[in-house]
Amino acid sequence: MGLAALLVLGPILSVAQEKRAMEILQRTLAAYGGEASIYLLRQKGQLRGFVKVYLEDGSTREGEITIRFLHRLEKQDELRQIELRFPNAPTLVITYDGERVWGTENGAPIVLRLRTEAAFRAELKHNYETLLRYREYKAEVKYVGREKRSGIDVEVLDLTLPDGSTARYFISARTFRILHIEYDVAVPRASKPIRFRDSFYDFRVVQTTLVPYRIERYEDGRLVQEIRFTEIAYGVQIEEAQFRPPGS
Incomplete structure (x- = not known):
């Protein structure tokens, strides 16, 4: 193929890929209930369930998890709080208050491990709702192609x-x-970044929007966490004050 043909083909492929990305985005938004459900219903909520942690020595720990969030449209961010309760262990709370990430054990302030804080901050930006809110976050979306994952045809963005x-x-x-x-x-x-993979299963409709009730997390290919939600509610009473550190 000559240089002239490549120069012409490049922009054509780019336009076609952009169009395909938008088609997939619109169909994905529709699958999750449409933009009205995403922007209006998912402004605040609470998710409860059970969490199973897979440790490097092969053992596991099981406990309860509660996630609270408050999406602030005017600041294009999301306040988030995760509460973890394991048997014979203090209650751990990790929170993003809009400025920093902080943690407590049984209400007393603690210094979070660097890995824990980095993973929490990454999850604030990289979750399935980020794609659904791509306009709000002014994100750029590109079509990569189609492939198979576990025998399922997937579109990759x-x-x-x-x-x-x-x-x-x-x-x-x-x-x-x-x-x-x-x-x-x-x-x-x-020495190098950790490759995270979040996988979503058991999709159910909650208040007109689609939600995964089971989430698995992998780090560099190893399963490290599984969450099974038992209760998901949107539009519940949640205030910004709930995300502030004790005594602030």
């Missing part, structure tokens, strides 16, 4: 946020549900 951080989304070519997200997490003092 790359999402880039204004700060340059990226995530790859694997979307069912049949149902247009987001099945997996992959992204790298840079941990201070670590």
